[in-house]
Amino acid sequence: MDILQAIALAVLQGLTEFLPISSSAHLILLPVIVGWDDQGLAFDVAVHVGTLTAVVVYYRQDLLKLISAWFGSLLGKGFNDEAKLAWYVGLGTIPVGLVGISLSDAMQEALRSPLVIAAATIVFALLLWWAEKRAKEQRDTITLLDAVVVGLFQAIALIPGTSRSGITITAGLLLGLKREYAAKFSFLLSIPVIALAGSLKALELYQSGFDILWGFMFIGAAVSAVVAYLSIAWFLKLLNKISMMPFVWYRLVLGIVLIGVFAGQA
Structure with missing residues (x-):
């Protein structure tokens, strides 16, 4: 890895992590186009730390209120809207955690096929289109049922190419949430998910005993956080x-490009 590759991949990760366009699709396509080797597990951990830092800093005031209200609810001090939202974020994280644990290494590897990513990019683009067309955008509050449904949709994002933010925003629109609130809940849900995914990758890295190029890791984390x-x-x-x-x-075009690039290699 060189400095150009580190910066380019960090920018790409930071840009696509929270947009409904699939970060996995972009991260598999760019190295193929420019002929780069795989960036390695350590760098993946670094850019995940960067994107986690970004969403925590952006929602720092909301998070302080949610954490305070959550502890307050445990101590019997009431169950206000912030406490409910904190519990709903936790509830919405459970499905993706359970599904992620149940997936075998072989299944995860099979799902990382470029053609699977291309198909998911296209299929969930069409689902987002359908949700957008029928969206009523009536509510900026979330219910227990909303949290469960969005959480179940989020589990689908374990299929690379789906886009975690894309599928959760799609679910929010289908449930009648306003776009901005659906996006906010999606981004709040990303915090425990990215933290868990990053922790697992860090554990894999520790167990592997790889040498770490700390300079590139710092660059990746910093650039991905800012972007x-x-x-x-x-x-x-x-x-x-x-x-x-x-x-x-954009997703439809990206999916078609992926098919065009990788179909001959299948």
Whole structure:
């Protein structure tokens, strides 16, 4: 790995982690196009730390309120809207955790096929299109049922190419949530998910005994954090002005490009 590869991959991860366009699809396509070797597990951990830092910093005030309200609910001090939302974030994380644990290494490897990623990119683009067309956007509050449904949809994101943010925002739209609130709940849900995924990758890294190039890791984490923070801010502002259709069309084109690149290698 060189400095250019580290920066490019970190920018790509930071940009695509929170947009509904599938970070896995981009991260598999770029190295193939430019002929790079795999960046390695350590770098994956670093950029996950970066994106986790970005969403925590962006929602730091909300998180402080949620954590305080959650502890308050445990201590019998009431069950206000913030406490409910904190519990719902935890509840929505359970399905993806259970499904992730149940997937064997062979199944995970099979799902990382470029053609599987291409198919998921296209299929879930069409689902997002359908959700956008029938979205009523009536609510900016979430219920217990909403948390369960969005959590179940999030588990589907273990299929690379789905896009975790894309599938959870799709679920929110189908449930009648406003775009901005569906995106906010999606991003709050990402915090425990990214933390768990990053922890598992870090454990794998520790057990593997790989030498770590700390300079590249720092660059990857820092760049992905800055880009992810800006990406979240830009995306939330953009939702006030446009529909989800530009992302739908982008995903469809990306899926077709992936098929074109990898179909001959199947």
